[in-house]
Every structure is written in structure tokens, then in C-alpha cells.
Amino acid sequence: MIKYFNIIQALSRSALITPNEAIIHQIERLKESLEKDGYSKEAKSLEGLLSSSKGSLEMSPSKIQQSFVMAGGEKLTVKTAIPVDKETSTPLAEIFFPENLPLEMPLFDENIQIAIQSIVNEWMEFDKLLEINAIPASSCLIYGVPGSGKTHLAKWIAKQIGMPVVLARLEGLMSSYLGTTSRNIGSLFAFANKYKCILLLDEFDAIAKLRNDPQEVGEVKRVVNTLLQSLDSRHERGFTIGVTNHESLLDPAIWRRFDIQIEIPKPSAEVMVHLLKKFITPLEFEDSEIKFLAWCLEGSSGADAEMLSKWLKRTFVLEKESSIISVMKQFALLNSGRVNLVKRNIMLHNDEDFIAMLLNDKTYAFKQKDIASLFRITPSSLSKQLAKFKDSEKI
Ligand SMILES: Nc1ncnc2c1ncn2[C@@H]1O[C@H](COP(=O)(O)OP(=O)(O)OP(=O)(O)O)[C@@H](O)[C@H]1O
Ligand SMILES: [Mg+2]
Structure with a gap:
């Protein structure tokens, strides 16, 4: 009898309670080595353990998958060696x-x-x-x-x-x-x-x-x-x-x-508002301001919303008195791919068209008072501007 074989046997028995391919393979290797070295009694004993565990594997196939997918496999640790490309040694x-x-x-x-x-x-x-x-x-x-x-x-x-x-x-x-x-x-x-x-x-x-x-x-x-x-x-x-x-x-x-x-998909208007609120924290903006930012980013991605929020944070920390419209114009100018192209062109063209486009937007339904406050004008001067705008349309 090999020294410590009773421990090897107990270990194998415990491992085979929840068998998986790797465990079976290793115990088979051990059995074969024992046989080769003339320890036939010990090899037979392992064989017995293996055949009963294989029987139980066959009886409950779902358990095999369970052990593979959920419990199977070795535990990854920070010390686990990561495979590399053999030529360049770059980790895979x-x-x-x-x-x-x-x-x-x-x-x-x-x-x-x-x-x-x-x-x-x-x-x-x-x-x-x-x-x-x-x-x-x-x-x-x-x-x-x-x-x-x-x-x-x-x-x-x-x-x-x-x-x-x-x-x-x-x-x-x-x-x-x-x-x-x-x-x-x-x-x-x-x-x-x-x-x-x-x-x-x-x-x-x-x-x-x-x-x-x-x-x-x-x-x-x-x-x-x-x-x-x-x-x-x-x-x-x-x-x-x-x-x-x-x-x-x-x-x-x-x-x-x-x-x-x-x-x-790309974020909807509603999701864009939530994304901006999340990314802009701890700065606080009015709901109408967030809605305006979401309007500017229509069709853009969550990553764009994150980028704009960082931009706003930097600007508002350094220049507290900035107006959101002027900051947004700067952003549109320097981030041409991140702002809706049609909106960007009008935004950078003139304020009358910009205001008209905001007011006419059915999805976002901006109120006149919100637009006035975005542009830092009084509601009455906004009305005057609108009247002027309507007059020029009639001509
Ligand atoms: N819907 C979202 N919710 C929360 N964060 C988002 C969302 N969309 C983008 N982000 C943020 O934008 C950044 C980019 O996201 P992520 O890298 O997961 O995008 P991706 O779709 O994998 O992009 P790519 O196609 O360029 O690889 C991350 O910081 C992420 O948190
Ligand atoms: Mg990605």
C-alpha cells in the first residue's frame, strides 16, 4: 500500500461528489500512473470511484452543465497568469x-x-x-x-x-x-x-x-x-x-x-434627459435647461452626453456666470460630430432662427418663458422678437 493513499482516495472521492471533466481526467491520469508503476490494487480502487461517478454523471446530465457553467472552472485571482501572444508577448x-x-x-x-x-x-x-x-x-x-x-x-x-x-x-x-x-x-x-x-x-x-x-x-x-x-x-x-x-x-x-x-439603440429624448442629469451631477440645472441640452444632442449617444457634461462642468466651475446658450454654442463649434448637424447649423447661424426652431419643436414642447430664460431675455422681449420674426415671414 502506498503511503498516504488513503488520503488520495478520500480526496478523489470528495472531488467526485461534484464531478467535472477536468477532475475525472486528472483521476484517470493518476490511476494510469499507479497501474504503470505496479500499484494495481490502488488503481482498481480509483477505477471503482471513477465508474460510479461516471454513472451518476450519465444519470443527471443537467448536473454536468451546472458544474461547468456555474460552479465549474478554477478560480481566477490577481496572480493567475494571463495567456500572451507567443511572438510579441502582448496579453490576450x-x-x-x-x-x-x-x-x-x-x-x-x-x-x-x-x-x-x-x-x-x-x-x-x-x-x-x-x-x-x-x-x-x-x-x-x-x-x-x-x-x-x-x-x-x-x-x-x-x-x-x-x-x-x-x-x-x-x-x-x-x-x-x-x-x-x-x-x-x-x-x-x-x-x-x-x-x-x-x-x-x-x-x-x-x-x-x-x-x-x-x-x-x-x-x-x-x-x-x-x-x-x-x-x-x-x-x-x-x-x-x-x-x-x-x-x-x-x-x-x-x-x-x-x-x-x-x-x-440611440437614446430617446427621455433617456437623454436622464443621462444628462446623471452625468452632470453635482452641478444643478433647471429641468428646462436639461431639456434644452437633450434637444441639442438629439440623435447623439450616451458617450456624447457624458462628454458634454464634462464640458459643462469645466466651464461652469471656471466661469460661473456663463450662459448655457453660449456654452452650448462653443461646444457645437468644437464638437461638430457630437451635435445634431441641422440644429448645429441653425444654432451657430443666428438667434432668431435658433429661437424659432426651439419654439416649433413638437417633441420637446418648450415654453416661451423657458426659452426667454435660456436666452437671458425677458418674456416680453422674446414676444417682441417673435412678432418681428412673424412679420418678416409675412413679407
Ligand atoms: N445608456 C447609457 N447609460 C449610461 N452610461 C452610458 C450610456 N451610454 C453611454 N454611456 C457612457 O458612455 C461611455 C461609453 O460607453 P461604452 O464604452 O459602454 O459604449 P460602447 O457602446 O461600448 O461604445 P463603443 O461602441 O465606442 O465601444 C461610458 O462612460 C458609459 O458609461
Ligand atoms: Mg465598447
């Missing part, structure tokens, strides 16, 4: 632990928020659903316009589930040698499958974009195939979130690999 991923993930869900229209919350609830109750064999989705593709909060959303989902995020770093993953790219994709997925984590493939379209290069068609196909196989391998191992701005560039086969697809 970055790890975010739950304490560094955002606590607040991004702001979206209510229907989207409810839909997202329902996926998160499913993922949080994964075990319960598996018990009744209702296997929830384990992968999700988030797509939509730039700066709409997609990456923030993916990280928030991970925070809710309480798992660390393995964020794929495309600059590390993509190599000028496509063969290396395939190998890197393989290493990334092997790493994610080994640990208990959420794999986040941000800016996922970068891989699909490669397809446009006619010189490399064969090689690119291999990269896409590796990705497809990797996504398949991931399916029962853990959660995967893909994020892209260019969903149309994604290969349809890749698209199909995701159980759920969420489109994040």
Missing part, C-alpha cells in the same frame, strides 16, 4: 474582478431595461432552471451604435452574476500572421474555459473585418472557423458576451452562435 486578455465592474445598469428605455434584467435574472438563477431542465441562454451578442453603453452593459451583467470578466484584447489577439491569430483565439478560449468567468469579446467585428482582404481568403476562413469552434467549445463551459458596432460585418454563422442578441 485583461481581467476585471467584480469589485471593479460597474454597479449601475446603463440607462436605456424601459422595455430594453426589462428585457436585459430578465436575462440577468435567468443567469442568476441558472442552477434552479437547470434542475427543471430549462437550460438558459449562455451567450449573448450586444450590438448597436458607438458610445451607446454596450461595453458598460456587458460589464454590468458580469457584475450582477458576480463573476470576473476575461476581456479579450484584440490588439493582442490579432496578429499580422493569420496562423498566429488562430492560435491566439484557441489559447484565449482555452483560458476562459479553464476558469470560472465571463468571456467578453468586445469589438468583436475586428475579426470579421479581416474577411474583406481578398489576398487572405483561405487563411481568414481558418480564423473564422477557429472562432466558430471556439464558440462551440465555450457553450457548456460558461457565459460569453460578444459586443460589436458593426453587426453587419459578422459572419452569419458567428451570429447564430449567440443565443440572445440585444440591439442597443
Whole structure:
């Protein structure tokens, strides 16, 4: 009898209470080594443990997935070595632990928020659903316009589930040698499958974009195939979130690999108001002022709202007496891509047209008194201006 074998046996028995492939594989290796070294009695004893645990695995297939998706995998720590590109030593991923993930869900229209919350609830109750064999989705593709909060959303989902995020770093993953790219994709997925984590493939379209290069068609196909196989391998191992701005560039086969697809639209007028209020804190603005800012940013993204809020904070801290109209004009002048183009042109053209456009806007329905206060004029002089404006229209 080998010294300490009774401890090895007890360890194996405990590990096999919740078996997974990795544990079975290691115990099989141990059994084979024992056999090779002539410890046949000990090897037989491990074999007995293995066969009864395999039996229990086969009897409850849902439990296998449960152990893979929710409990399976090793624990990621700050000390875990991250895989790197063998040629350049660039890391293939970055790890975010739950304490560094955002606590607040991004702001979206209510229907989207409810839909997202329902996926998160499913993922949080994964075990319960598996018990009744209702296997929830384990992968999700988030797509939509730039700066709409997609990456923030993916990280928030991970925070809710309480798992660390393995964020794929495309600059590390993509190599000028496509063969290396395939190998890197393989290493990334092997790493994610080994640990208990959420794999986040941000800016996922970068891989699909490669397809446009006619010189490399064969090689690119291999990269896409590796990705497809990797996504398949991931399916029962853990959660995967893909994020892209260019969903149309994604290969349809890749698209199909995701159980759920969420489109994040541009913020509505109502959401834009909430975003501005959130980002502008601790500064305080009147509701009519916030509504005006939202009007200027119609069709822009949440990231634009964040940028404008920072701009306002800087300006109002340095120049307390600034008028919101003049600050907004400056912003429009220096951030041409962030402000609605038609509005920007009129805003910078002359105040009469600017005021007329605000008054005629049906969605925002500004009141005359609010416009007067925005332009720092009295309601009576606003009325006079309007009368002048109407007269000139008659001519
Ligand atoms: N709907 C939103 N709610 C809250 N914050 C938002 C929202 N949209 C954008 N933001 C903020 O704007 C910034 C950019 O967001 P994020 O990086 O998540 O956008 P993205 O859609 O991933 O952009 P890109 O397509 O450029 O990668 C972040 O600071 C984020 O918090
Ligand atoms: Mg992003």
C-alpha cells in the first residue's frame, strides 16, 4: 500500500461528489500512473470511484452543465497568469474582478431595461432552471451604435452574476500572421474555459473585418472557423458576451452562435434627459435647461452626453456666470460630430432662427418663458422678437 493513499482516495472521492471533466481526467491520469508503476490494487480502487461517478454523471446530465457553467472552472485571482501572444508577448486578455465592474445598469428605455434584467435574472438563477431542465441562454451578442453603453452593459451583467470578466484584447489577439491569430483565439478560449468567468469579446467585428482582404481568403476562413469552434467549445463551459458596432460585418454563422442578441439603440429624448442629469451631477440645472441640452444632442449617444457634461462642468466651475446658450454654442463649434448637424447649423447661424426652431419643436414642447430664460431675455422681449420674426415671414 502506498503511503498516504488513503488520503488520495478520500480526496478523489470528495472531488467526485461534484464531478467535472477536468477532475475525472486528472483521476484517470493518476490511476494510469499507479497501474504503470505496479500499484494495481490502488488503481482498481480509483477505477471503482471513477465508474460510479461516471454513472451518476450519465444519470443527471443537467448536473454536468451546472458544474461547468456555474460552479465549474478554477478560480481566477490577481496572480493567475494571463495567456500572451507567443511572438510579441502582448496579453490576450485583461481581467476585471467584480469589485471593479460597474454597479449601475446603463440607462436605456424601459422595455430594453426589462428585457436585459430578465436575462440577468435567468443567469442568476441558472442552477434552479437547470434542475427543471430549462437550460438558459449562455451567450449573448450586444450590438448597436458607438458610445451607446454596450461595453458598460456587458460589464454590468458580469457584475450582477458576480463573476470576473476575461476581456479579450484584440490588439493582442490579432496578429499580422493569420496562423498566429488562430492560435491566439484557441489559447484565449482555452483560458476562459479553464476558469470560472465571463468571456467578453468586445469589438468583436475586428475579426470579421479581416474577411474583406481578398489576398487572405483561405487563411481568414481558418480564423473564422477557429472562432466558430471556439464558440462551440465555450457553450457548456460558461457565459460569453460578444459586443460589436458593426453587426453587419459578422459572419452569419458567428451570429447564430449567440443565443440572445440585444440591439442597443440611440437614446430617446427621455433617456437623454436622464443621462444628462446623471452625468452632470453635482452641478444643478433647471429641468428646462436639461431639456434644452437633450434637444441639442438629439440623435447623439450616451458617450456624447457624458462628454458634454464634462464640458459643462469645466466651464461652469471656471466661469460661473456663463450662459448655457453660449456654452452650448462653443461646444457645437468644437464638437461638430457630437451635435445634431441641422440644429448645429441653425444654432451657430443666428438667434432668431435658433429661437424659432426651439419654439416649433413638437417633441420637446418648450415654453416661451423657458426659452426667454435660456436666452437671458425677458418674456416680453422674446414676444417682441417673435412678432418681428412673424412679420418678416409675412413679407
Ligand atoms: N445608456 C447609457 N447609460 C449610461 N452610461 C452610458 C450610456 N451610454 C453611454 N454611456 C457612457 O458612455 C461611455 C461609453 O460607453 P461604452 O464604452 O459602454 O459604449 P460602447 O457602446 O461600448 O461604445 P463603443 O461602441 O465606442 O465601444 C461610458 O462612460 C458609459 O458609461
Ligand atoms: Mg465598447
